Amino acid sequence: MPVESHSGTARAPRAPRTDAQRNRDRVLEVAAEVIAEQGTQASLRDIARRAGVGLGTLYRHFANREALLEALLHRRFTHLAERADALAATAPPERALAEWLYEFTLGAGAYQGLPAALMATLNDPQSPLHADCLTMRQAGGRLLGAAQDSGVIRPDVAPIDLFALANALSWIADQAPTLAERQEHLFRLMMDGLRPRSDRD
Incomplete structure (x- = not known):
């Protein structure tokens, strides 16, 4: 101004x-x-x-710890939002969603305690992390919608479910480093659970 x-x-x-x-x-x-x-x-x-x-x-x-985290994570969240749009334009819906989710899961585990911090932003619009995190989640939600429209992801999965599941995988690796080597296997299990039942039988 x-x-x-x-x-x-x-x-x-x-x-x-x-x-x-x-x-x-x-x-x-x-x-x-x-x-x-x-x-x-x-x-x-x-x-x-x-x-x-x-x-x-x-x-x-x-001004506080969250403002510092917001500055650190702004670039990461912006990249994920842009990455979602790029994948939507270049990859089949299921692959686009899987690649984006995997990148998000790895990023959420970059700092110890980050998965919990991200979940805390969900119901706190006053958090400095909230706006950037919301933009990133909405970008992922668009990928989810496209995958559901193509029939490769079950229709009852909401964007918040997707965010919670991916964040939970990061939290597991954060809390139990001995399970970090199982992260890719756990990710595949999550993706299997997101597919319609007929695709898993």
Whole structure:
């Protein structure tokens, strides 16, 4: 929104100072490393220390933990939404859905604690993660609808069911690393369950 100057003329909002942008980028870079190591409940103080900034600087850029996660995940969610559209245009409905779901499942397990954080956004429109997550889920829902219209996925599956099942697979690997090697097998079992019964007999 334009800002009015003392002379009464409108001027564009000031761009972030170079050093402020550098600090923000550095915090995000370090946060990705620390959260990958420690999970979504990683210490913000530790992130600030390792980024070489004060905790106040971190909070000036990211008001809370969810705002920091939103910034980290925005690119991932945007990619998944765009990926769904690309698959819809180039692959048969069932393959498009399966490839997208598999990519989502792997991504949801990128950080320890992320599957739980994603589920928490479902009923919290105020969460900074909610809007990006909703856009991503809607893109997956379109793939689901196309697969159902083609008859390869059972009609009683709702988009929220799909999200919950895929997220549950990520949660299993998150909570029980010894089962991570079974993730592909579990994914195939999930896909089998999504098909109409006649296709599974």
